[in-house]
Amino acid sequence: MKNPTPAPQTDPHTKRASRDSIRTAPGVAIRSVRWAPCPICRAAAGAPCRRGPLPGDHLDRWLDAYAAGRVSLGQLAAEIGRLDVITRATIVPERTP
Numbered sequence: 439m440k441n442p443t444p445a446p447q448t449d450p451h452t453k454r455a456s457r458d459s460i461r462t463a464p465g466v467a468i469r470s471v472r473w474a475p476c477p478i479c480r481a482a483a484g485a486p487c488r489r490g491p492l493p494g495d496h497l498d499r500w501l502d503a504y505a506a507g508r509v510s511l512g513q514l515a516a517e518i519g520r521l522d523v524i525t526r527a528t529i530v531p532e533r534t535p
């Protein structure tokens with residue numbers, strides 16, 4: 439009797455590393471959030487909800503991206519943790535590098 443050896447892709451450590459790479463790549467997360475138009479202000483796909491010196495996106499857009507699997511729970515929680523007021527219409531400011 440042999441125990442099957444798990445493939446490297448199914449290793450839990452590998453999966454964790456993959457989620458961490460999503461959380462530590464804010465540019466990738468922003469592109470994922472802006473992949474679809476904003477349900478609140480109808481900003482076009484690829485465009486921020488708020489332009490100007492401090493661009494950002496409505497929290498509702500982040501929630502949609504999380505529901506669609508484009509943003510990890512860790513990434514969403516990190517952005518919500520930066521907010522003083524939490525509503526679907528709150529603007530999540532873009533992170534400065």
Ligand SMILES: [Zn+2]
Pocket residue numbers: 476477478479480481487495496499
């Ligand atoms: Zn918006």
